[in-house]
Amino acid sequence: MIKHPTSSGDAHKVLAKHGKTFALASKFMGKETSYKAARLYAFCRYLDDLVDERATIQSARNALRETRKHLLSGTGCDPVVADFLSLARDTSMDPALAAILIDGLESDLTTVAIDTQEELVQYAYRVAGVVGLMMCAVMNVKDSRALPFAIDLGIAMQLTNIARDIREDAAMGRRYIPGSWIDRLRARDLVAPSACTQAAVSSGLKKLLNLADDYYMSAALGLHYIPLRSQFAVRVARSVYREIGQLIRERDYNVNESRIIVGNARKVRVSLRALFSEPRESTSDIAEKNCISKLHTPLLGLPGVRVSYEGKPGCLA
Structure with missing residues (x-):
């Protein structure tokens, strides 16, 4: 499970381990932007882990829905969600985009x-197209x-x-x-x-x-x-x-x-x-x-x- 990126080093470690192509690309962004990109990547990876590392489909679904609720309300004590909400505020990003991503990930919990x-393009939009929008922010x-x-x-x-x-x-x-x-x-x-x-x-x-x-x-x-x-x-x-x-x-x-x-x-x-x-x-x-x-x-x-x-x-x- 991805932990809360408490520092630039933590966020970049997650990126380097799980997203080597994006880690390479981020080197061209500049320190501040690359840190923000690494935090976004860590959050998206955290959502993936909510799906892949839960013992049952229902527990994964519950975790995603709870996260979605906190994103849309702008509250919640989960440190990863809190960090993403902070990032969203700092970059004028709409947290509702992350809710769309969660909807896409939830669709993976049953037989696909x-x-x-x-249908394929709509699915790809939910799980990746909206990440492109978040990256713009x-x-x-x-x-x-x-x-x-x-x-x-x-x-x-x-x-x-x-x-x-x-x-x-x-x-x-x-x-x-x-x-x-x-x-x-x-x-x-x-x-x-x-x-x-x-x-x-x-x-x-x-x-x-x-x-x-x-x-x-x-x-x-x-x-x-x-x-x-x-x-x-x-x-x-x-x-x-x-x-x-x-x-x-x-x-x-x-x-x-x-x-x-x-x-x-x-x-x-x-x-x-x-x-x-x-x-x-x-x-x-x-x-x-x-x-x-x-x-x-x-x-x-x-x-x-x-x-x-x-x-x-x-x-x-």
């Missing part, structure tokens, strides 16, 4: 059998036009996680790849795909990673709305995480061998490419048009999602 792409992003792109990066990373962790999730009765993509295979069919089912699984993983790439590319269009130092951090995190998908492709979509990890040497190459070689999009017109694309159709009306009203683009924060 996502059926459509729309942490990074002191002032332009609300950044919000939809932050959502897109969170969604892209979550889709990557699903591709990487397909076997582990399936062993817990969770199938996030839409059933409509993989001939309605059940979670248990994904733990160790047979020769008969591997083709469907590979096809589903290919669609999943292609969808993730759509969100990664959209996220890149909004980078210029972020303060410069944080831009560097986001570029590194985005590129290194996206590389997981490339490794899965190189394995011909076979994730049965061992956990996919981007090695240190490859991380360095990818990070340098992200910082110095990748094109920097700065045309806001392109960003505005992309923001109202089909990527956000399943999310209309949710916090931070771009909508169109009275014939003009707008952003609901």
Whole structure:
């Protein structure tokens, strides 16, 4: 269980142990921002532990709901929740975003059998897209036009996680790849795909990673709305995480061998490419048009999602 980060060192230790890619990226943020990011990560990890480390489903559900209540009321004696509420006040972050995250985590407590792409994107928004919105507050992003792109990066990373962790999730009765993509295979069919089912699984993983790439590319269009130092951090995190998908492709979509990890040497190459070689999009017109694309159709009306009203683009924060 993650303990209350009582110091900068504590928060960074949690980040270094459980989120190596984000720890690398945070080095570009500056001391104050990286500490805030580490505190946010520790809080999100704490919520994950509420789900994974409880003895029963009901006790996990009770813990999540109790945390949700304290977040929305702004009270509670749990030191981790108190630290997050302090962070939220300091950064003008809406604690209701964390409540959405909890709703997503609670949906993992029962058998997961996502059926459509729309359901998948909505789930990814709840457990990762809202974290992108919270990171905007942490990074002191002032332009609300950044919000939809932050959502897109969170969604892209979550889709990557699903591709990487397909076997582990399936062993817990969770199938996030839409059933409509993989001939309605059940979670248990994904733990160790047979020769008969591997083709469907590979096809589903290919669609999943292609969808993730759509969100990664959209996220890149909004980078210029972020303060410069944080831009560097986001570029590194985005590129290194996206590389997981490339490794899965190189394995011909076979994730049965061992956990996919981007090695240190490859991380360095990818990070340098992200910082110095990748094109920097700065045309806001392109960003505005992309923001109202089909990527956000399943999310209309949710916090931070771009909508169109009275014939003009707008952003609901």
